[in-house]
Amino acid sequence: MTARNARPRALAAVLHVDFGQCTRDGRWLSQPSARYECYRCGGTEGPVTGPHPVASFVEHVKRVHATRCATPPAADAA
Numbered sequence: 279m280t281a282r283n284a285r286p287r288a289l290a291a292v293l294h295v296d297f298g299q300c301t302r303d304g305r306w307l308s309q310p311s312a313r314y315e316c317y318r319c320g321g322t323e324g325p326v327t328g329p330h331p332v333a334s335f336v337e338h339v340k341r342v343h344a345t346r347c348a349t350p351p352a353a354d355a356a
């Protein structure tokens with residue numbers, strides 16, 4: 279099977295992470311940030327800003343959102 283023959287899968291969620299910009303001496307020119315959009319339940323989490331909040335946010339989303347997001351995907355028909 280080739281990738282061309284693979285069936286497309288619906289996008290369930292998007293985790294946006296901006297890694298920011300840091301100088302060589304450790305000063306942040308722009309802080310990292312992150313937010314999460316879930317297409318299963320329609321929920322959003324974040325945004326959070328800063329290197330430590332972003333790191334713990336990513337872990338939180340992976341661990342916690344999946345356990346409480348039990349809403350099935352919305353039906354295409356009205």
Ligand SMILES: [Zn+2]
Binds near residue numbers: 320321348
């Ligand atoms: Zn969800």
